[in-house]
Amino acid sequence: MDNGYIISSDKRKLDIQVIHRYLSETSYWAKGRSMDTVRKSIHNSLCFGVYNKEDALVGFGRVVTDHAVFAYVMDVFILEEYRGLGLGKRLMEYMMDFPSLRTIKRWQLATSDAHGLYERYGFRNLAAPEKHMEKVDKRSC
Secondary structure (H helix, E strand, C coil), X not given: CHHHCEEECCHHHCCHHHHHHHHHHHCCCCCCCCHHHHHHHHHCCEEEEEECCCCCEEEEEEEEECXXXXXXXXXXXXXXXXXXXXXXXXXXXXXXXXXXXXXXXXXXXXXXXXXXXXXXXXCCCXXXXXXXXXCCCCCCC
């Protein structure tokens, strides 16, 4: 990746403390998420870390997928001090072009504030929202 930043899917490189702190304290979608939940979500997802020249984690994203027909993008972030460098775009490109995800036909995600970013990669509002259902347990993060 340009400017000395790299993206890796190696979970051993992930700084779970940084990820947990961002998700539970800074993000609007995962406030209060427990460390146990973060660990479990990482364990059960295809994860991607963005690293600077010092090999420190500066961004993260994960994909929940069957590696065949469906992928759901979650928990994408770039730390505030590294925004504006194109790292979010590079992370999305990397995830969507990842070898085991290249043939996925249905991708989904939810966002309140990054529609412009995701539209660059073909994401649109649901064509038939009346066909989609969800169950949300408000008691857990």
